[in-house]
Amino acid sequence: MNRMGREAREAAAVLRALPAETRSDAIRAMARHVRIQAPNILAANAEDVAAATSMVDRLRLDDARLEAIALAIEEVAALPDPVGAEIARWQRPNGLDIARVRTPIGVIGMIYESRPNVTADAAAICLRSGNAIILRSGSEALRSARAIHQALAAGLAQAGLPAGAVQIVPTADRAAVGMMLEGLAGSIDLIIPRGGKALVERVSREARVPTLGHLEGLCHTYVHLSADPDKAASIVANAKMRRVSVCGSTETLLIDRSVAATLLPQIAAALGDCELRGDAEARSIVPMALAGDADWTTEYLAPILAVRIVDGIDDAIAHIARYGTGHTEAIVAEDPAAAEYFLDSVDSAIVIWNASTQFADGGEFGFGAEIGIATGKLHARGPVGPEQLTTFKYLVRGTGQVRP
Incomplete structure (x- = not known):
């Protein structure tokens, strides 16, 4: 787990500096490989469905749903790139030029249950926003999630991006969740839980890094x-x-x-x-x-x-x-x-x-996909797409000013 954290941190530094079109190419490549590896993904999903005892509709994939996943990835690739976008700019009386610009958060930890599509949606949205991601699927969807991740990893490799940009925890061991909540020795910048009330409450209670909560949809x-x-x-x-x-x-x-x-x-x-x-x-x-x-x-x-x-x-x-x-x-x-x-x-x-x-869906809002619906009030609210997974920094340009 700590190795995954280090690789994600290294990949995040690479993604931050990449041109938008390079990341777009990688996202489109991921969509292609989801289609190429569709038989493997559907076979893995069939095993998950056979073992499931609840939430089968959320879990089940078929040709149409898998094609919808690929299309959602392509829609994310076509979205305006938020990284480096100027939010505001002004000049001070002393001549300083100050700009507020969007920048990636860094490394996202995604903990989710029973929805295989989240694997692809989260990966695409994080790449679009210049973030690396560590995915942790629930045990009920782990076979499906790992098969989808294999396709995503092939797309990353084809585009020449580091494998650490999109990683998946290969085990259902709950101890892995605990390590993620502790931030993997400072590697994870933000945890996003998506699942039932018990999962969200555990993340909120135990996380030592900031979280972006997705509570019940009542x-x-x-x-x-x-x-x-x-x-x-x-x-x-x-x-x-x-x-x-x-x-x-x-x-x-x-x-x-x-x-x-x-x-x-x-x-x-x-x-x-x-x-x-x-x-x-x-x-x-x-x-x-x-x-x-x-x-x-x-x-x-x-x-x-x-x-x-x-x-x-x-x-x-x-x-x-x-x-x-x-x-x-x-x-x-x-x-x-x-x-x-x-x-x-x-x-x-x-x-x-x-x-x-x-x-109430990121795709219906024009985000292509979503990581979830944030029900808190900080740092984002509603459907979480690429823009919501950025923070900002200030760029201050001077001409030799010193403060009196």
Whole structure:
């Protein structure tokens, strides 16, 4: 592990100095080798799926999903390069010229569970932003992750980049996580966890280096009294049921009391084979199970939806503030003033008007891919793409000035 850390640190110094197009070529080469090695990747994934006991949808790859991974890598290659971009520039009265420019963070440690695509997404995003990365996959996806990494490494070699730029921990031993959290003797600059609540809590508790957290996606959709009925039914059904295992899936439906009697039956019908768990008022409108206190704080990642009738927009906002995780919330409304009030008042990483919460995705934001959705407030928030994996430095140019 310490050797991996040293090699990543050395590679980060190389990446920092490379031209943007050289890194773009390497990213495109990684995509090519994902396609070339598709049979090996799918075979490894089949072994992971056969051994899996949960989260199989997140884990499973097929030809279409693997092609989507390759396309996402190519989209990252085409993104504007953030390294060296000038954020601001000004001159002081004494003639000093000061510029704030983007620079790579250095070495990223990525700890993740059950999502093989994260291996490729994280590697591409780190190369685009000039960072080296050490990947640590969960045991349930390790065969898939190692096969994908083998393809990525072939792309790096073809482009002439150091192997230390993208490395993967070859073991599922939890002690490796502990070493990463300690920073690998000063080699890792930032840890990013992506997985369940237990993983994120462990990283937050034990990390001795800065972390960029991805907490639960306890997402809400609020149907306002001005909502268009057909639009509300379509949005809620997509927000919950398009893919129930993604972090942007709506877990709680909040519906305004004044329209609940007419809209809730239509929404329930659109949801189809989804188990509803509601408060007493919701149950009086549509037959469903009774929601307990735990239902308002549960990320189901399953075809289950909690339903609560609320007394107006402020009640909806209060519910989100109490139970939400700061991930993604949506309002369905035709009243622009109400929608803007919701957008301004809800303090989450992503707040949406008249669209599905499943748009909480770096690809849908135009980032090509994402490392995750950051739910904290520092150093980045929302989808984490290349720009979010840079910091900045100041370049000060003088003509001989000395300070009096």
